[in-house]
Amino acid sequence: xxxxxxxxxxxxxxxxxxxxxxxxxxxxxxxxxxxxxxxxxxxxxxxxxxxxxxxxxxxxxxxxxxxxxxxxxxxxxxxxxxxxxxxxxxxxxxxxxxxxxxxxxxxxxxxxxxxxxxxxxxxxxxxxxxxxxxxxxxxxxxxxxxxxxxxxxxxxxxxxxxxxxxxxxxxxxxxxxxxxxxxxxxxxxxxxxxxxxxxxxxxxxxxxxxxxxxxxxxxxxxxxxxxxxxxxxxxxxxxxxxxxxxxxxxxxxxxxxxxxxxxxx
Amino acid sequence: xxxxxxxxxxxxxxxxxxxxxxxxxxxxxxxxxxxxxxxxxxxxxxxxxxxxxxxxxxxxxxxxxxxxxxxxxxxxxxxxxxxxxxxxxxxxxxxxxxxxxxxxxxxxxxxxxxxxxxxxxxxxxxxxxxxxxxxxxxxxxxxxxxxxxxxxxxxxxxxxxxxxxxxxxxxxxxxxxxxxxxxxxxxxxxxxxxxxxxxxxxxxxxxxxxxxxxxxxxxxxxxxxxxxxxxxxxxxxxxxxxxxxxxxxxxxxxxxxxxxxxxxxxxxxxxxxxxxxxxxxxxxxxxxxxxxxx
Numbered sequence: 260x261x262x263x264x265x266x267x268x269x270x271x272x273x274x275x276x277x278x279x280x281x282x283x284x285x286x287x288x289x290x291x292x293x294x295x296x297x298x299x300x301x302x303x304x305x306x307x308x309x310x311x312x313x314x315x316x317x318x319x320x321x322x323x324x325x326x327x328x329x330x331x332x333x334x335x336x337x338x339x340x341x342x343x344x345x346x347x348x349x350x351x352x353x354x355x356x357x358x359x360x361x362x363x364x365x366x367x368x369x370x371x372x373x374x375x376x377x378x379x380x381x382x383x384x385x386x387x388x389x390x391x392x393x394x395x396x397x398x399x400x401x402x403x404x405x406x407x408x409x410x411x412x413x414x415x416x417x418x419x420x421x422x423x424x425x426x427x428x429x430x431x432x433x434x435x436x437x438x439x440x441x442x443x444x445x446x447x448x449x450x451x452x453x454x455x456x457x458x459x460x461x462x463x464x465x466x467x468x469x470x471x472x473x474x475x476x477x478x479x480x481x482x483x484x485x486x487x488x489x490x491x492x493x494x495x496x497x498x499x500x501x502x503x504x505x506x507x508x509x510x511x512x513x514x515x516x517x518x519x520x521x522x523x524x
Numbered sequence: 525x526x527x528x529x530x531x532x533x534x535x536x537x538x539x540x541x542x543x544x545x546x547x548x549x550x551x552x553x554x555x556x557x558x559x560x561x562x563x564x565x566x567x568x569x570x571x572x573x574x575x576x577x578x579x580x581x582x583x584x585x586x587x588x589x590x591x592x593x594x595x596x597x598x599x600x601x602x603x604x605x606x607x608x609x610x611x612x613x614x615x616x617x618x619x620x621x622x623x624x625x626x627x628x629x630x631x632x633x634x635x636x637x638x639x640x641x642x643x644x645x646x647x648x649x650x651x652x653x654x655x656x657x658x659x660x661x662x663x664x665x666x667x668x669x670x671x672x673x674x675x676x677x678x679x680x681x682x683x684x685x686x687x688x689x690x691x692x693x694x695x696x697x698x699x700x701x702x703x704x705x706x707x708x709x710x711x712x713x714x715x716x717x718x719x720x721x722x723x724x725x726x727x728x729x730x731x732x733x734x735x736x737x738x739x740x741x742x743x744x745x746x747x748x749x750x751x752x753x754x755x756x757x758x759x760x761x762x763x764x765x766x767x768x769x770x771x772x773x774x775x776x777x778x779x780x781x782x783x784x785x786x787x788x789x790x791x792x793x794x795x796x797x798x799x800x801x802x803x804x805x806x807x808x809x810x811x812x813x814x815x816x817x818x
Contacts, residue, residue: 347670369657369678376681383681384674390684390750412685 270332272297272438272470273318277327280313287313289494291327297437298468302485302502304475304517310494311474312442318472319359319440320349331438354381358431358439362446364423367430368415374401374426375411381434400429404459421452425459432463439464441473445480457483478521482506490514533580533613539563543581543736547727550738555700556668557651562734566608571601572630573731575647576608579628582643582727583609588616590624595632595773595790602630619793631694633715635772635794638724640741646709648730651737653697653707673705676748684753693758699746700739713747714757714773720745762787765807767798 271294278291288310295301303311316322318329320341329341334356341349353359361367368377378397379387387393398408404425415423424444431439444460445453461484464471475481481488481502488505490498490513498511509515531537539561546560565573583589589609593602597619605628606617618624621636628645638644654664657675667675676697683691696713700706708719709728719726719739726739739745747755760774765786772794774787786807789795 346666350670350672372657372678372682373685375685376678379681380674380678382674383677384672388677388751390681391752393681394685 270338271295272299272332273472274330274338275318275327276330278314278317278324278329279326280310280317280322281325286494288317288324291317291496293489293496293499295438295470295472297470299487300464300469300471300473300485302473302475302481302488303491304478304481304488305491306476306517309491311476311491313494314491315440315442315472315474319353319357320344334437354384355434356436356438358428358436360424360427360431360439360441360444362443364415364420364427367427368423370416371414373412373414374406374418377415377426378430378433381430385434396433400433401426403463404429405455419452421448421456424448424456428460428463432467432469435467437470439469439471441471441475443475443477444473445475445477453480460484478506478517490517530612532585533583533609533615534566535563535577535580539577540581543577546736547578547581547738550727550736551725551740553704554740554743555704555706555737557735557737559734560736562731565731567604569732570649572605572628572647574729574733574736575628575630575645575731576605576729577731578645578727578729578736579605579609579626580613582645583613583615583626585613585615587625588618588623590618590621590627590793591629592627592632592634592791592793593630594775595634596792598792620797621791621793631710631712632773632790633711633718635769635789635791636797638718638722640723642724644722644724644726646711646726646728648707648709648728648735649732650695651707651709651728651730651733651735653695653705668704671703673699673748676705677750680748680750680753684750690749690753690755696755697748699748701743702746705748706737706739708745712758712773713755714759716745716747716755717757760787763805764789764795764798765805767795767803768805769795769798769803 273295276292278288280288291314303314305311317324330338331341332338375394375397378400379393382393382396398411401408401411406422406425415426418426445456457480473484485502488502489496492513498505498514506518509518542561546558550558563577565576567573591602591606593599596602609615610617621634626643630647652664654667654675657679658664680690694712695707695710696716698706698708698716708716721742723741725741728737749755760776763770764772764774766788769789772789772791775790777786777788779786
């Protein structure tokens, strides 16, 4: 077991090679290549329209690339091209080994069914058939994301924005994924709620040894959560490196501009 | 008597062939919803246009037709559909479950056991069991194709979380032949076990939604449930007030405005047969009064 996991950690979990996406004349994303290792948190930063979200969709196989490929190391240790997976395999991957946290929780949650069922849905989808156990697991996860267990039977439409986002995280993590995609997870939340959410995410990521790819325009989020940063502009990755290195000593003029535009505390 | 201006059983032969092809496909893939080009029928949607088209496509001159609505042979819907085929196909009609070769039903499966050679045609309003949780048709089709049925359990989970038990009392989802999850039309879940391993062919027609699906004879039909909340039938805890049956599905009839109510078999044929055989309930003073002027 330990040998296997050591082997795993030495090999990349996700590999992108020469990824590009064109919308007609517009090149939303150009020649992106990188490797993500198990337990590593990568932040993709850049201004609106820089191709961050397109890249995230390419990486999570929700969008077919115009050129290039994305490979993922499956649980059996084999690196496979996502484009070669059948739809059933891809969807299975998406609801077991991956998580996807949307900026708008309404997209990632079923707003009309209870929080417990929202968290339990992935478990039921992989064949859990015992109500008591599903509910216990759901309660445990609500506790872990600091939601009052007394509200397990309330629908997320009665939840506040921050609670919804935490519920969305619980719903994604319940199947113990190895990779989580996050699209502006703190967008639209006020500062104190953001801080609490970031703190929670940082703990969960380190406890569970998750790999994560976080798209954000907020450099503070990148600094707090990520090990590595990729800066995008006009569909290209213009700078990449360790988070503190990129943020404290930016090389590219655009990155320098981004970093200097943060208001001093 | 065949009404001269109509083809046998109202529909033209090309339409019947189209519907028969859909039926054959449905039988070949138990529980799978086959799209078909549903026609306008001389009745409103919701009155059984799907069932009527299926019946019209399978009816032959030798068939004996029975039509029931909520178990009853004598409600408006049942009578008008029975008359419709009496007029357009000239087939013999009956109210007896055992004598019929084709039974068109709305919301019930007869109490009397069905036998081989019979066809039970269901009228279906909403054929998609996943519809209320997943509104996108493209998505539900994909879920059927990939057998992703976790969502169906989400519905049952919600029931237990809200009411303490699986409160879905009708249109209770079933898995057919260990593959497709199917909505058995709004029959009470009391009837679900009757679909399992049934000797008769069961056909489902949804006219507005343009879908036909089927359960071939002797097919496994399992009602979905949780290990710790198993499927249970539901029935009012009372004998039938007219025939005394303790094992039939009952209708509750309010008899006055002081809380008075009686429970009677919803299957009128079953109830009448029992009364004719000498069974009596608490309120069956004049059991055949209504029958006198048939």
